Amino acid sequence: MSNIYSPKEFGKLIGRTTNTLQKWDREGRLKAHRSPTNRRYYTHDQYLDYRGLKAAEKGQTIVYARVSGVGQKPDLLNQIKALETYCQERAIPIDEWMQDIGSGLNYKRKQFNRLMEMVELGHVRRIIIAHHDRLVRFGYGYFEAFCERHNTQLIVVNGDSLSPEQELVQDLMAIITVFGARLHGLRSYKKAIKDAALHKDQA
Incomplete structure (x- = not known):
């Protein structure tokens, strides 16, 4: 059985039309996940939740990507594609994709600060990054401990080619x-x- 379903496949699985799924998505009743290209999809975990076979986990799963400069946008796209593949192969549903263009030495990055605020508020269950230095260049251990204190898991794909x-x-x-x-x-x-x-x- 596939771990990821298109809206049409998921609708057949639970006996609902695609239009109904779109309505539920808008209402927040059953939110679809979205890829970086904004395609909607559903996971097997959502099917189990719908059938009442598994309790929903609390907190969001966020993928964070970063490059240092505007000239590295192709690297940013490759990074995102690699992370998307990683998540799809492991059937990890993503609630939000965040990205910054800025040095790993700069702690004033807009999305980075927003992400840390969400962690502090207890809104994030899991953060997925390509490599340690995609989050910060130095001091990764501090932020790892910070996330642990707020019950947030940091998953590092650890691909050297992504750094x-x-x-x-x-x-x-x-x-x-x-x-x-x-x-x-x-x-x-x-x-x-x-x-x-x-x-x-x-x-």
């Missing part, structure tokens, strides 16, 4: 630039102190 090497180079260069600027600032500050002390002695 472009050029992003790591860009992020490392960003770190070097920041620390280089700070070092220059410290040197300027040290010189200013030295000059001030010299002027004091001459006064």
Whole structure:
């Protein structure tokens, strides 16, 4: 038996028309899942729930994808396709797909912050990402522990090919630039102190 059904297949399975399923979807009575291409589908778990054979789980399942720059949009699409395949092969129904274009060093990403807020509110049961650094470049352990404290499971597909090497180079260069600027600032500050002390002695 298939684990994923089109609206027509699911309708035949439960003895309802496609129109009825569309109406239930709009009303929120039986929500269809949607792929990144906005195609509706149903899962075998939903069939079991409909028949009263399994209690519904609480919280949403969210897939999160990220690339560093606009020029990597093709990489983002490949990442999403790989995640979609992963979820379909395991019959994991997805409630929402989130994506950001921004550095893994930037914690002000719009969807990332929204996702963390949802976790904190207890609205997320499961987060699926391609690789650890799709969530954050550094400090993954902190966010993993944060999710655990709020009963959210982090699933990492862990595909190295889904983590472009050029992003790591860009992020490392960003770190070097920041620390280089700070070092220059410290040197300027040290010189200013030295000059001030010299002027004091001459006064």
